[in-house]
Amino acid sequence: MSLQDAVNNILSQWMKGTGPEDDIVIGSRVRLARNIAKIPFPAAANDQQAAHVNELVRSVVDSTNELDLNYLSLIDMPKLERELLVEKHLISPQQARDVKHKAVVISGDELVSIMVNEEDHLRIQSIYPGFQLQSAWEQCDQVDDIFGEKLEYAFSTDLGYLTACPTNVGTGMRVSVMLHLPALVMTKQISRLVPAVNKLGVAVRGLYGEGTESVGDIYQISNQLTLGHSEKEIIQHLATVARQVIDQERGAREQLLKLGQAQLEDRCYRAYGILSQARLISSQEAMQLVSLVWLGVDLGLIKEVDARMPKSLVVLIRPAHLQKLIGRNMDAGERDVYRASLIREYLQVHH
Amino acid sequence: MLCEECRRRPASVHITKIVNNMKTEMHLCQECAQTKGELTIGFEPSLTFENFLKGMLQPQTLSPGTAVGVRTQRCSNCGLAYGQFRESGRLGCSDCYDQFRGEILPLLRRIQGSVGHTGKTPGVSSAAASYRQQIEELREQQRKAIIEEKYEEAAKLRDRIRVLEKNLREAERQEGR
Numbered sequence: 001m002s003l004q005d006a007v008n009n010i011l012s013q014w015m016k017g018t019g020p021e022d023d024i025v026i027g028s029r030v031r032l033a034r035n036i037a038k039i040p041f042p043a044a045a046n047d048q049q050a051a052h053v054n055e056l057v058r059s060v061v062d063s064t065n066e067l068d069l070n071y072l073s074l075i076d077m078p079k080l081e082r083e084l085l086v087e088k089h090l091i092s093p094q095q096a097r098d099v100k101h102k103a104v105v106i107s108g109d110e111l112v113s114i115m116v117n118e119e120d121h122l123r124i125q126s127i128y129p130g131f132q133l134q135s136a137w138e139q140c141d142q143v144d145d146i147f148g149e150k151l152e153y154a155f156s157t158d159l160g161y162l163t164a165c166p167t168n169v170g171t172g173m174r175v176s177v178m179l180h181l182p183a184l185v186m187t188k189q190i191s192r193l194v195p196a197v198n199k200l201g202v203a204v205r206g207l208y209g210e211g212t213e214s215v216g217d218i219y220q221i222s223n224q225l226t227l228g229h230s231e232k233e234i235i236q237h238l239a240t241v242a243r244q245v246i247d248q249e250r251g252a253r254e255q256l257l258k259l260g261q262a263q264l265e266d267r268c269y270r271a272y273g274i275l276s277q278a279r280l281i282s283s284q285e286a287m288q289l290v291s292l293v294w295l296g297v298d299l300g301l302i303k304e305v306d307a308r309m310p311k312s313l314v315v316l317i318r319p320a321h322l323q324k325l326i327g328r329n330m331d332a333g334e335r336d337v338y339r340a341s342l343i344r345e346y347l348q349v350h351h
Numbered sequence: 352m353l354c355e356e357c358r359r360r361p362a363s364v365h366i367t368k369i370v371n372n373m374k375t376e377m378h379l380c381q382e383c384a385q386t387k388g389e390l391t392i393g394f395e396p397s398l399t400f401e402n403f404l405k406g407m408l409q410p411q412t413l414s415p416g417t418a419v420g421v422r423t424q425r426c427s428n429c430g431l432a433y434g435q436f437r438e439s440g441r442l443g444c445s446d447c448y449d450q451f452r453g454e455i456l457p458l459l460r461r462i463q464g465s466v467g468h469t470g471k472t473p474g475v476s477s478a479a480a481s482y483r484q485q486i487e488e489l490r491e492q493q494r495k496a497i498i499e500e501k502y503e504e505a506a507k508l509r510d511r512i513r514v515l516e517k518n519l520r521e522a523e524r525q526e527g528r
Contacts, residue, residue, distance in 0.1 A: 035445060037445050037481075037484070038428060038444065038445060038446065039444065040428075040429040040431075040443050040444040041441065041442065041443060041444055043439075043441055043443075044429050044431060044441075044443035044444060119441075141471070144471075145474065148473045148474055149474055152481070153473045153481075154444075154445030155472065155473050155481055156445075156448060156449075156468075156485070157468070157472075157481075157482070157485075157515070157518060158466065158467060158468060159448060159459070159466065159468055160468030160470060160472075161468075162442075162445040162448050164441045164442055165440060165441055165442075166440075166442070166455065166458060166459055166462060166463075167462060167463075169448075169459065169463070170463065170468050170470060171468070171470040171471065173470070225463050225464060225465075226463065227459065227463040227465050227466070227467075227468060228463060228464060228465025228466075228467055228468070228469065229465075229469065229470070230469050230470040230471075231470045231471055234470075
């Protein structure tokens with residue numbers, strides 16, 4: 001199998017697909033927290049109750065023909081497969097770590113996933129490539145209707161959907177957009193953007209790395225409040241804020257080109273140079289360099305690389321994807337060697 | 352090398368301090384370094400969202416009307432004590448929202464800025480079912496309140512039942528019953 005075929009096999013649909021604004025917006029996600037009435041939430045449930053939730057979810061999956069849904073018990077799944085699902089953003093790191101009574105339901109195209117017995121009984125999520133919050137919401141809404149018809153949800157007329165944590169109550173909805181913002185980072189505008197966006201009830205965090213620091217200039221913005229506004233209003237608000245951030249990033253890119261195209265081109269090409277020659281590279285260094293190459297490709301400065309290559313590299317260089325590609329477990333040192341060789345080969349393919 | 356402090360475990364923390372040009376070296380094990388306060392790296396960060404929420408749930412920040420007895424009150428469905436919720440920031444089951452309603456509403460007002468859901472409701476048929484169930488539960492609570500001669504509480508429950516009954520009729524009408 002060629003490298004390109006192997007990569008196509010392993011990448012999740014939303015990572016290789018295309019969508020509006022996908023030079024800056026990596027993906028759009030909608031997540032709904034749902035619980036079954038009366039049964040204690042997962043952290044408070046006993047073994048029997050947790051197993052009962054699994055059975056209930058499983059019976060809904062078995063009785064529906066839509067979306068090609070597959071029920072997977074996490075305790076039966078090898079660790080590497082679980083970590084792969086985390087890197088694909090289909091399950092949370094917590095869900096992969098502590099697997100007793102945990103399960104996940106995944107649609108055939110991997111655009112829908114449902115975590116079972118995470119913090120809430122059900123966490124229904126839909127994830128689409130590019131800026132497609134509306135599509136992600138409609139998909140999530142449809143799946144929610146399928147389960148809502150068969151399960152008696154915990155719902156109160158004034159407080160909405162009831163969740164384990166009061167910060168999710170109401171719509172139970174978290175909407176997020178993943179953005180690549182290298183120019184805002186380079187021009188140091190990101191530190192001003194974060195508090196401004198926070199004031200609008202929107203949270204910003206680095207997707208990889210701690211706190212607001214981000215490795216690879218990838219940020220996630222999401223709504224903070226879940227009660228008092230309808231799903232449509234929450235999505236519209238987040239889309240408006242995301243639109244502003246995208247425009248700011250485009251403005252910063254133009255500014256960088258105007259003020260010093262030669263310097264910017266040099267930085268991007270140096271990153272490309274290291275990536276195409278390195279024999280050993282950590283995921284952190286690779287992320288930073290891929291981010292620069294990505295910017296160079298988007299601005300038409302680097303012409304040797306296919307436009308979709310950097311976005312897929314961001315995921316392929318992560319530990320579980322690397323190990324899955326090579327077909328065996330590797331320690332961190334081995335991974336650094338294999339990561340460097342994969343990047344070199346991948347850059348050749350996309351030459 | 353053994354730990355200078357306990358002389359039992361191997362030294363894994365090596366500290367060099369320079370104070371007023373005097374250099375001192377210490378070789379300690381993990382445990383002794385922590386108890387001596389020489390080791391601060393590797394601790395869990397204290398400002399996590401959970402800690403932040405827990406802080407908001409502490410007694411001094413709760414509304415002044417909160418009775419002391421609430422702390423030991425338990426949810427009759429899952430057995431979670433309100434004190435446990437204060438510790439973890441997580442409720443035990445859907446009934447907790449009803450049973451600790453007086454404490455949770457002011458909290459929601461603060462963290463969410465609102466206590467009125469305006470979004471999606473589960474399919475109409477299950478909405479009616481959910482109203483019927485809620486009414487049944489509140490009637491049970493009302494009966495209990497009357498037996499315990501808590502008439503004020505019983506009156507409040509009666510008002511809530513009336514609102515739900517109206518909603519139920521509306522839901523049933525939409526279902527075409």
